[in-house]
Amino acid sequence: YIGQMATALAFTLLTLKFSLLGGCTFDDGPGPCDYHQDLYDDFDWVHVSAQEPHYLPPELPQGSYMIVISSDHDPGEKTRLQLPAMKENDTHCIDFSYLLYSKNGANPGTLNILVRVNKGPLANPIWNITGCTGKDWLRAELAVSTFWPNEYQVIFEAEVSDGRNGYIAIDDIQVLSYPCDKSPHFLRLGDVEVNAGQNATFQCIATGRDAVNNKLWLQRRNGEDIPVAQTKNINHRRFAATFKLQEVTKTDQDLYRCVTQSERGSGVSNFAQLIVREPPRPIAPPQLLGVGPTYLLIQLNANSIIGDGPIILKEVEYRMTSGTWTETHAVNAPTYKLWHLDPDTEYEIRVLLTRPGEGGTGQPGPPLITRTKCAEPMRTPKTLKIAEIQARHIAVDWESLGYNITRCHTFNVTICYHYFCGHNESKADCLDMDPKAPQHVVDHLPPYTNVSLKMILTNPEGRKESEETIIQTDEDGMPKCYYGNYV
Numbered sequence: 001y002i003g004q005m006a007t008a009l010a011f012t013l014l015t016l017k018f019s020l021l022g023g024c025t026f027d028d029g030p031g032p033c034d035y036h037q038d039l040y041d042d043f044d045w046v047h048v049s050a051q052e053p054h055y056l057p058p059e060l061p062q063g064s065y066m067i068v069i070s071s072d073h074d075p076g077e078k079t080r081l082q083l084p085a086m087k088e089n090d091t092h093c094i095d096f097s098y099l100l101y102s103k104n105g106a107n108p109g110t111l112n113i114l115v116r117v118n119k120g121p122l123a124n125p126i127w128n129i130t131g132c133t134g135k136d137w138l139r140a141e142l143a144v145s146t147f148w149p150n151e152y153q154v155i156f157e158a159e160v161s162d163g164r165n166g167y168i169a170i171d172d173i174q175v176l177s178y179p180c181d182k183s184p185h186f187l188r189l190g191d192v193e194v195n196a197g198q199n200a201t202f203q204c205i206a207t208g209r210d211a212v213n214n215k216l217w218l219q220r221r222n223g224e225d226i227p228v229a230q231t232k233n234i235n236h237r238r239f240a241a242t243f244k245l246q247e248v249t250k251t252d253q254d255l256y257r258c259v260t261q262s263e264r265g266s267g268v269s270n271f272a273q274l275i276v277r278e279p280p281r282p283i284a285p286p287q288l289l290g291v292g293p294t295y296l297l298i299q300l301n302a303n304s305i306i307g308d309g310p311i312i313l314k315e316v317e318y319r320m321t322s323g324t325w326t327e328t329h330a331v332n333a334p335t336y337k338l339w340h341l342d343p344d345t346e347y348e349i350r351v352l353l354t355r356p357g358e359g360g361t362g363q364p365g366p367p368l369i370t371r372t373k374c375a376e377p378m379r380t381p382k383t384l385k386i387a388e389i390q391a392r393h394i395a396v397d398w399e400s401l402g403y404n405i406t407r408c409h410t411f412n413v414t415i416c417y418h419y420f421c422g423h424n425e426s427k428a429d430c431l432d433m434d435p436k437a438p439q440h441v442v443d444h445l446p447p448y449t450n451v452s453l454k455m456i457l458t459n460p461e462g463r464k465e466s467e468e469t470i471i472q473t474d475e476d477g478m479p480k481c482y483y484g485n486y487v
């Protein structure tokens with residue numbers, strides 16, 4: 001044990017000699033050490049001096065140090081003593097003595113160590129102790145890795161307990177530019193950027209032995225603590241701790257740092273940023289530039305977006321408004337032609353944008369809902385079928401005309417007929433059919449006459465005619481033709 005002590009002493013002397021950056025023994029109060037009482041706390045730490053008499057219980061240590069006398073304050077009141085800011089790229093170990101003491105062993109309050117970065121929020125303590133620890137000084141060390149140009153300020157905060165009983169004291173602070181002996185040091189924690197909705201992972205790597213029993217957590221600047229998900233020893237002097245934030249949103253965007261804590265001290269990393277990017281989405285629907293029976297020419301219209309860039313992929317997603325399937329095509333020009341569409345059909349077209357990283361595809365933008373034009377009818381209707389022949393009428397029917405023939409939802413079916421009576425007398429007429437009833441009776445015909453019939457399919461884009469069919473009406477003894485109607 002004595003050997004160990006000697007080694008420790010030699011080690012301390014060595015580190016003192018080569019790397020003492022600052023500190024305070026409070027012989028003349030905190031001022032000469034450039035330590036400041038916080039102006040916005042509830043009260044100040046009291047300086048006790050070896051030279052001046054004070055009214056502390058005799059069992060408390062002699063000497064000069066800073067103390068909080070709990071009975072002088074209300075429960076929950078706090079005081080903070082701020083160390084000068086540390087800025088340089090360095091590994092700092094801050095060593096200090098503390099005690100929390102009350103005669104009857106009651107809790108005097110809590111000693112919190114805060115590390116404030118760039119004069120930002122105080123955040124949660126990186127180390128804290130509460131309850132009576134006894135009348136003798138204890139030592140703890142803080143491993144604070146600092147990264148220029150950020151400013152790190154260590155703050156000793158005492159909080160008075162409900163019992164308002166006893167003393168909280170600190171002394172002999174040493175700031176060493178040297179790794180701590182007992183608390184692990186974190187390597188620089190890098191920023192993490194993810195797309196909203198993804199899981200974010202921070203990996204903290206620390207050096208220092210015997211970290212197995214340390215408490216480890218990820219501290220958010222707003223005060224939230226995230227428990228460790230996994231720890232792994234890289235080698236006997238280095239370990240990695242993984243922290244997971246599930247399916248993050250913009251509200252998780254903040255600064256985070258790694259903290260370890262044991263009775264003997266704490267280690268704290270730099271603050272790293274969690275950057276949550278919103279996958280991009282177009283503000284406006286695509287614009288229609290041109291339309292045909294089987295194509296739609298669109299302008300993606302995706303220059304104005306909601307969310308974050310850069311955009312690495314643009315896609316057009318389209319479907320029939322009445323259909324269930326959706327097709328998606330990558331597009332690398334400002335305009336895109338959708339081919340092989342159905343005529344006279346309504347389509348819904350949206351633009352999808354993607355930024356880098358997993359989950360980088362945003363919601364589709366607002367839709368363009370538009371129709372293709374009609375196409376010319378596919379083919380001539382099949383020849384008419386003759387259902388019945390009489391002297392005065394002929395009944396005809398035809399195959400029902402599906403969309404795949406009409407290629408338009410609005411179309412007319414017309415039956416035209418003509419015949420001659422005598423040598424120069426003729427009659428010709430066309431009748432619009434009800435497209436839903438594929439049959440018709442052509443009546444008021446003369447008997448024993450060749451009647452020529454044909455069918456015409458018309459839509460706004462064109463017409464197709466069937467072959468003519470010539471049918472001879474039956475005889476019924478009446479004259480073939482006369483002027484006026486055949487009844």
Ligand SMILES: *[C@@H]1O[C@H](CO)[C@@H](O)[C@H](O)[C@H]1NC(C)=O
Nearest residue numbers: 087088089090146147148149
């Ligand atoms: C601190 O380290 C960073 C990165 O290693 C370097 O860019 C910077 O110049 C250093 N600053 C100082 C003051 O040493």
Ligand SMILES: *[C@@H]1O[C@H](CO)[C@@H](O)[C@H](O)[C@H]1NC(C)=O
Nearest residue numbers: 110124125127128129130225
């Ligand atoms: C230390 O502070 C944390 C908040 O960061 C709190 O949850 C914990 O109870 C405190 N521990 C002690 C011993 O006061």
Ligand SMILES: *[C@@H]1O[C@H](CO)[C@@H](O)[C@H](O)[C@H]1NC(C)=O
Nearest residue numbers: 197198199244245246247359
């Ligand atoms: C996030 O992690 C949870 C649990 O590990 C998992 O179930 C989920 O699928 C992950 N989410 C994404 C977007 O990867």
Ligand SMILES: *[C@@H]1O[C@H](CO)[C@@H](O)[C@H](O)[C@H]1NC(C)=O
Nearest residue numbers: 378379401402403404405406
């Ligand atoms: C048109 O569609 C019907 C079914 O709706 C089908 O039986 C027929 O073969 C199709 N005709 C053509 C020319 O595609």
Ligand SMILES: *[C@@H]1O[C@H](CO)[C@@H](O)[C@H](O)[C@H]1NC(C)=O
Nearest residue numbers: 421422423424425426482483
């Ligand atoms: C056709 O018949 C009408 C009488 O029905 C007659 O007036 C006319 O001259 C005839 N035309 C020819 C070219 O024979």
Ligand SMILES: *[C@@H]1O[C@H](CO)[C@@H](O)[C@H](O)[C@H]1NC(C)=O
Nearest residue numbers: 447448449450451470471472
């Ligand atoms: C109808 O036409 C056919 C063939 O062209 C012919 O043989 C027949 O005599 C005609 N019938 C009448 C009543 O003119």
Ligand SMILES: *[C@@H]1O[C@H](CO)[C@@H](O)[C@H](O)[C@H]1NC(C)=O
Nearest residue numbers: 410411412432458459460461
């Ligand atoms: C169909 O018939 C109606 C009425 O006869 C007419 O107004 C319309 O233009 C026709 N449509 C086509 C495509 O020919």
